[in-house]
Amino acid sequence: MKKKSLNTVLLNTVIITFLLILTSSNFTNAFAQEIRLPQIKKETLDNGLKVIVIEHQELPVVAFRLVLKSGSVFDPQGKAGLANLTAELLRKGTKTRNATQIAEEIDFVGGTLGAGADRDATFATCRVLNKYLDTGLDLLADIILNPTFKDDEMERLRKQIIAGILQQKDNPESVAEENFRKFVFGEHPYGQPQEGTEESVSGIAREEIVDFHKTYYVPNNAILAVVGDIKTDDVLEKVKSKFGSWRRKEFVTPDFAQPPQIKGHQILLVDKPDLTQSYINIGHFGIERKSPDYFPVRVMNYILGGGGFASRLMDEVRAKRGLTYGIHCNFDSYRMKGAFAVTTFTRVDSTLGAIQATLDQIQRIRTEKVSEKELSETKSFYNGYFPLQFETPEQIATQILNVEIYDLGEDYIKNFRKNINAVTADDILRVAQKYLDPDNIKLVVVSKAEELKTGLELMGNVEITSFLK
Incomplete structure (x- = not known):
């Protein structure tokens, strides 16, 4: 996953919001048709x-x-x-x-x-x-x-x-x-x-x-x-x-170190005394790309913080509380279990409030069913968004190869809309409770350590390191 600046996050937020408006309109019916790729020929x-x-x-x-x-x-x-x-x-x-x-x-x-x-x-x-x-x-x-x-x-x-x-x-x-x-x-x-x-x-x-x-x-x-x-x-x-002359050769997949367990709130405070803003990452382990829960998790993530201005995090932390210009969450789509992460920035004196507001929204989606309006708007977005990923030869090649790399199955593309539209509010509640855990989470804050150390220690175990380390 390439690094995304917060400016990129803000730009993506605007794009996502525009697409949501577009796909909630009469354009939806045009975009929402089943994707029909030309005949695919495979040969080994x-x-x-x-x-x-x-x-x-x-x-x-x-x-x-x-x-x-x-x-x-x-x-x-x-x-x-x-x-x-x-x-x-x-x-x-x-x-x-x-x-x-x-x-x-x-x-x-x-x-x-x-x-x-x-x-x-x-x-x-x-x-x-x-x-x-x-x-x-x-x-x-x-x-x-x-x-x-x-x-x-x-x-x-x-x-x-x-x-x-x-x-x-x-x-x-x-x-x-x-x-x-x-x-x-x-x-x-x-x-x-x-x-x-x-x-x-x-x-x-x-x-x-x-x-x-x-x-x-x-x-x-x-x-x-x-x-x-x-x-x-x-x-x-x-x-x-x-x-044809490329020679076959067997190889051994490396052994991978096991990630450490996450217990409680573990906080890494990266000290940069000259900052006027705090840069925050909050999260824990996510899911594998091939997870059978991929579709409900994707819908849940969109509602929580992946959906631009339509998301709960943007509504609560930005619109209602004015604590940030942008906040976004994402589940990695990797072969092995990736990360779930919320990223945002805020004034130094708003850091603790922004963190707590984020944790509250994570907890809320685990305890309250999402509304039919949220669910419908999210499905409309994906019904319109997904076909746009097949407009050029490069896009088609990328999507087809993703299916192969992650072993998603022959009917993945054909059934994408069907799988999105099958997600229910009960499904979202189930996967939120399964894959989101605000009580056992890791937080990284890049900011002024002197001003935040005491407050963060009330949230969990704090380790301080230097920005230049």
Whole structure:
């Protein structure tokens, strides 16, 4: 999960609110039709590479998205950022092209070529006009199969990543989020920043990058989606030609450290004496992406704090009490159990009030059924929002691959609206009681420790650390 600034949260709040208005209107019927994707062709090559091809002929473009089911969660202990650094280096040179040649070749055909890693997966993407399909596929295959990880490119990229990390360390919003993840997950990889730390990225050797690539960049760990104005049989033959020689190799999934248990209110106070605002993260463990309770949890989260100005947290903490300009909550969508987190900011002298108001709303949704109006508006939002995720070849490829990565089932997309609309107020009460626990929770506050320590100690056990630590 990439870091979201509070400005981003505010922007998302406005967008969500606009979509809610839109999908509550007469537009809903148009958006709410069952999603009908073109025919999906799936084939697994002899080496284990799973290929998914979808003909989507509305625009003369083709999108490739290759996913490896090994993201930053596979970073070894002390080597946070390894998956990200490996992925970012893919475009920096292959056995037949240097970084400049790769950039010039994709620019010449007006395409894009990218790579990166998130928590659960590594991805490489390419988008070109369909007449340049061969060029796009050749470049994608080349960076996946033949990267050279040259020392000079590695050091240049390492410096760029570290510069970004240092910049984030000056941002109290980012510091609050990174400390929260570490506080909740401990030594589990979900507690480490995807980009790594200054120390971990500095300590990654070229041999470790080569080994990560050799171990996890294998066809039996990969899925390739091709979507666009194409012919399925033609694309499959071209994919076999480019990726058929990719050698299968078995690998062992790492053992992951168990996150620490959460008992009572555990508070981490990050001291930054010059702040006039407090940056707050509140939460605990959430659910797995494949959880059978995913849909009621998603609806519940929207009503609580994921729904912009329509949410209870925004209504209570912002509109009624005037304690913040923005507050948002979210459940991670990860392969393993992620985090539930509420993020907000407020004046230093309003910190305790904002925290208590948040905890009160979490408790309220566990004890009172949501209203039919809240439930109806949330369903209307998702009925309109979900189809908008299938407008471009890139979006279609991303959604199809998410189904594959998280093993959501063949009918997930078809049944999304059905599953959302089946959620009841009783379901929300049940999952709120099961997955929200305001009595056992972790809080991270980046603020003036001297002014808040005494008040926070009345809420729970307080640990103080320096902002610059």
